[in-house]
Amino acid sequence: MKSNFAFFEGQWEMLGKLGESAERNVYQDPHTSIMKLRLFGETIAKAILASDNIREAYNTSQVDRINTMRREGLAEPEIIDVFDILRRKGNTASHEANYGKTEEAKSLLELAYQLSIWFMEVYVDWSFSAPKYIEHLQQVDTTKKQLQQKIEHLENEIEAKEKQLIKQLDVITDDTISKDVRVKRREKSQLHVKKHRLSEAQTRIIIDEKLSSVGWIVDTKKLSFKKNKTMPEKNKNMAIAEWKVGSKYADYALFIGLQLVGIVEAKAKHRDIPAALDSQTKAYARLIEEKEGITLLPANGEYKAPFLYASNGRPYLKQLQDQSGIWFWDSRTPHKHAHALEGWHSPEDLRLLLDVDDTEANAKLAEEDITKFGLRSYQQTAVLAVEKALIEGQRKMLLAMATGTGKTRTAISLMYRLIKAKKCRRILFLVDRNSLGQQAIDSLKDTKIEGLSFASIYDVKSLEDMTPDVETKVQIATVQGMVRRLFYNDGEKLPSVGQYDFIIVDEAHRGYTSDREMSDDELLFQNQNDYVSQYRRVIDYFDAAVLGLTATPALHTTDIFGMPIYKYSYTEAVLDGYLVDHEPPYLFESELAKSGIKFEKGDEVEVYDPEQGKIILERLEDELKFNVEQFNKQVITEPFNRAVLNKLTDYIDPESREKTLIFTATNQHADLVVRLLKEEFANRGDVVSDDAIVKITGSIYNPNEMIKRFKNERLPNIVVTVDLLTTGIDVPTITNLVFLRRIKSRILYDQMLGRATRLCPDIGKTHFRVYDAVGIYNQLQKYTDMKPVVKQQHFSITDLHESFTQAETEDEAEHFRNQLVAKIQRKKQKIDDAGQRRFEELSKGVPLDEWAQEIQHYRPEQAQTNSILFEYVATYQTPKELQIISKHEDEIKEVTRGYGEGNEKPADYLDGFDQYIRDNMNDIPALQLICTRPKDLTRKDLREIVTLLDTKGFKQSHLQSAWKQAKNEEIAADIISFIRQAALGEALVDHETRVKNAMQKVYALHNWTPRQSKWLDRIEKQLLQVPILAPTAEEAFSDEPFKSSGGYKVLKREFGDEIDKIVYAINENLYIS
Incomplete structure (x- = not known):
């Protein structure tokens, strides 16, 4: 009988042979059949990437290919699902020698056929007409030996074809395709999915696999009540197909042991899911009847099962939210609406959900005294705002609280209350770098609640422990770690969607990478948009409410979390006495900063080569000029840094308890500043410990340990950094901030200023100081905290080339051509002689300089024809940028405020x-x-x-x-x-004089008792912090800091009617002329 895959010919013949091999093994050896289908899926994936000019790395896995197809939009979600099922089933077969039944192999074979048709229609032949799929019957007239001979012959053919295909894919990868072809492929792919809809039976194959992957025992064909009278069993978690409800049959009933916990309705892919849940799943849940051998949970209303689902097997897409995802509704909380999930709950997820009594949890939250946590009034308000939003069913929330106002402390108290009240089972605390994760862990260990630390009351998993235990209540993880765990993991054990039911995202603004040096972890992401996209996928993956914490909301932050449900600004915190303000900045104006650094044509200059670590001499062919923004990045200027640091030694004391943080441009710049600052203090005659001035960047040994020393010990006193200490690190003794680098991001600037805003009574800190040698304060001060951050996009040569070749008008073409030419002109300066010779080989003898002139007159189709030249220039690996060394003398001309x-x-x-x-x-x-x-x-x-x-x-x-x-x-x-x-x-x-004068009037009112005198002392201290009380005693003492000590009622009991006279006397005398 002819193979269903016989239509694969020519360069794709290997796919036909793999399909045929799977067919021939389906009855005799289904285990091998499934493994062949895995290889079949891998081969098609390789062909797709090659056809779209995406070159694979040496160790690319099928998970990587699937992620690339998903990210680049090369296949519809339904097609991605088929790839994933063939991969998962094949992996299981490769690890379990006896895995695989004929029925399962036959179902997978049909899915592989569907994948074949899609590939032919989209990537091979747009006019392809698919033959009808014919199920192969077992060949009883063929001996086992004959069949084995045919299979062995096929294997030899596959081996030969595989070698040919590898070479062909290399050629295909280099054969650039046009915009029209890409567009046509996407259209064909969408059309195929609409035309070849999966049936409900095929949808159930996909759902079966996904349910199985999270721990349900499921097999639609075997474990069916309708067909085989399948019943639940003790100590087993079963998804039983076609469960009888009244006179109808639900597609699946979910059982934990004998308890019926859920009803699932599986629809064909073109059906709306929320409607199916409302009309069908809910109807079936009402019709459930008591039956011997099952246990029904106590019903809350008319529904006999707590958890209701509807799905058509299509992964969730926001653009198609009514036709995708797994829609879920908890019938025990009718006021909370159904929502879409990325995956299925595991049995353990549902077991834990059953333990949550929302009504009881809400009551416990209301009863729990929030004042016992030692929170400030605004922190209490923030916690209550989140709890209110959760009770109302809100799933995305944002808290905007100024740096230094205790977001972590607020979060810890919130987590404790939610876990204690059983409002949440397990919380994921997401950070964007290891140092912030370590700081969160330390806070959980140090923060005392009711006499014990959080970490001693509840099990907390740290950064190294990626998998929570049953008793784990809080998991600390980085975004990068979770992305790897969820989307770049070839293992089969992924977290279930219900592993966490509340997520807190620390530093949720996270949007300023153009001003930062990227760490190795961050290089997992292609760019900032990719970071935000992946980070959003992490928080959307789990069936969890999500809270973002930030001091500086950016536009993408509010896109994800919505507008803040509560905001406490820096100005409010200063006014309330919880943060210190900064004085007007000290502006250091040097001669070079004002006029720039200029080299004349013909000058012989020293150039530092970071690749070789050498200084070389070069003669300049043209004049060069650098402004202050380029200092310490493109030009190394020791005299500028020395002049600034020399003047800085007039203002800061390395032996003081006040600490200083200096922001530099690069790691090398930080080294230079450390050396020069030590030398300048020595030149003044100051004896400074070598440990007093250090660099803390990601490049040093054990930076987290050095951060701890900076925070907790007297030395180091002056720290030089690039990015590591710009966000989220709390060192209250920081009193001086020094800017030796220019940045463009308001968010990053606010975060930098936030390093010094914290109170520190131990050193008498009343304000902090800013020393600005690069004009950053003038550049950024005018922007408000909430101004949307819209950064200029920096397009690569590849981006501009693609845009140019796809331009639809002459104006559009000219716009992209001009940008492309400018990029090429800059890049060619960095291509060495060897690189230029290789270019001439590719261009058939046209020198790079000449070609760079020619492209100024290119039309889009010419650029398309010469794509390989653009690709070569774009991807040429230039050595690290050389830095010119300037010895131009410099001095500080003026220090102004x-x-x-x-x-x-x-x-x-x-x-x-x-x-x-x-x-x-x-x-x-x-x-x-x-x-x-x-x-x-x-x-x-x-x-x-x-x-x-x-x-x-x-x-x-x-x-x-x-x-x-x-x-x-x-x-x-x-x-x-x-x-x-x-x-x-x-x-x-003077404010203190006003307060003293007003309080003298109060002290003279009465002969106060010692207890009353203590209260008056507290009132005076509060007035020194905030310049007014309130018009009445009740208003004055019903707020913090008096509220947590009993407030107005306690003072009324202590003073009687005199309390009103006290407030009246203060108000009358505080601001008299």
Whole structure:
């Protein structure tokens, strides 16, 4: 009988032979048949990648190929599923000698045939007409020996054809295809999937495999109630097909032991799934009847099974969300809507879900006293906001809290409450780098809750332990680690979708790679978009609610998590006394930074070659000029760095308890800064320990250990870094930030500033200082925290070549041609003599310089014809970029303090503030209150006015500094005093003096008891932090820091009616002229 795969001819004949071999083995040796089908799937995958000009690496696995096809959109999700099933089944057969039954092999053979038709229609012959599939019957008239001879003959043919195919694929890979062909293939692929829909029976084959892969015992043809009266068994997790419900049959009933826990409806691929769940699965769940040999769980309403599913076997796609995914609904929580899953719950997932009583968990959360966790009021509000969103069924949430306001502490308290109340079973805490993961682990060990650390109460798995145990409650993992575990793992044991039911993503903004050096882990991703795409796949993979934590939401952050459900800004934190503000920056202006570094044509310059670690001499053919943005990246300038660091030694003390963090451009730059700074302190005559000034980057030995030393020990006192310490590292003693590198990202800049915002009473820290030698503050200060970050895209030669060849208009072609020419001109400067000779071989003698001129007149079709030349230039591996060494002398010309958005002089800044207050006093209610009735001012009013002034560039710390500079008078006045001085001409009074004067009136009211005196002392300390209380005693003491100690009720009991007189006296006397 003719093989169903006989239509494969010519270069694809090997596929026909593999298909035929699988057919011939299906009855005699189904195990071999399944293994042949795995090889069949691998060979088609190789052919697809070659046909799309994607060259495989040496050790590419089938998982890699499938991921590439998925990522590049080379096949529809349904086709990807078939590839994956052939791979999984084949892998099982290769590891288990007796695996494989004839019926299973026959089903897989039919799926492989479907894959063959798709491949022919899309990649081989667009007019291909598929023959009808004919199932081969067992050949009883053929002896075993005859069959074995035929199979051996086939094997020899396959071996010969395989060698030919490897050579053919190399040729195909290099044969560039046009845009039209790519588009046509995608159209044909989509058309095929619409035309050749999988039947419900075939859909069940896919569902069977996916259910089996997560631990269900399933076989639609054998384990069927309708056909074989299959019943559940004790201690077995079974998915029984065609389970009787009333007079109907559900496609699957899920049993854990004898307990019926779920009903599944499997539809054909073209059917809408949510509708199937609503109309059919729910109907079947109502019709379930008690039966001997099964146990029904207590029903909540009319549904006799808790977990209801509908699926058509198609993987979930957001664009086709109603026709894809596994739709799931928990009938025990009717107010929560059905949602799509990436995969099936395992039996263990459902067993754990059964332990969750949502109503009881919500009640426990409400009963749990949130004040006992020692959280600040805004942290409590953040925790309660997340819990409220979870109770309402929200599945994506974002918390935006300023750096240094305790996001990790907030998250730990939230996790504890959710786990204790059994609202969540197991939580995944995702970070984007190992150092942040280690910090989270340390926090879980150190944070005490009810006298014990979190890690001693609950089992926590760290970065090294990728697989949680049954009792694990929190898993710490990196995004990179989870991506590898889920999508680049050729092993068969993947996590189930229910392994975690709550995910917290730390530093969820994660969007500034253009300014960062990529680590080895990050090179797993092609680019930032790929990172975001993969990271999104991780959080979408699990059936879990997801919370993002960030200080600086970026546009892609809100795309994933939505707008923040709660936000606590840096300005609010400073106002509330939880963070320190920074003074106006010290701007170091050097001669070279101002004028740039210039080399004349013909100059002989020293050039550093990082590849060889050598310095070579070169004579310049053209003039070269570098501005400050290129310092320490493209040009090594020791004099500039020495001049800046020499001046810096006037301001920072290496023996002080105040610590300094210096941001540099590269790893080599960091080394240079460490050496020069030590030398400059020595030149001053300062005796500085060698351990006081160190580099901490990813390149050093055990950076995590060095970070711990920086945080916990006196030395090092000055640390030089590139990227490692830009985000998420908490060292409260950091008081000085030094910028020796330019960056473009507002998000990264905010994160850098955030390293110094934390309180540190132990060293008397009241503010932090910024030293700017590269003009970064001027460049980035005008942007607000929430401004969307839209970065300029940097296209590669390959990207531009593809865009040029696919241009549809002359204007579009000219646009991409100009960019492409400019890229080629830059790249050719980096191609050495050997590389240019190889180019001439490919171009049939045309020199690279000449070709670079020719392409300025290319039409798109010419660029397509010469694709190999563009590819060669694009992929040519240039040595690491040479760095020119500058010895131009430099000196600091001026150190200034820039105030406001225009970097004004102190007097001009104060005049601008006065003018703004006078112009707006009658238009802004809070300003009117401050000027006329300050005793009626609430903290909300104060917060509003401080936030408004901050957006205009007027900060309390900057006003204080400007006053000192302009008046030669140091007065630590508060913002209210500055406003009243500007509007009313009141004398400026030190804030502490105002508080002392007002409290003296209070102390004189009564002969207070020792207990009462302690309370008054607390009130005075709070006033020193925040310049007002509130109009009434009840308002003043119903908030933190008094609320957690009993608040207004306790003070009323302690003072009686005197408490109202105390607040009245403070308000009357605090801001009197």
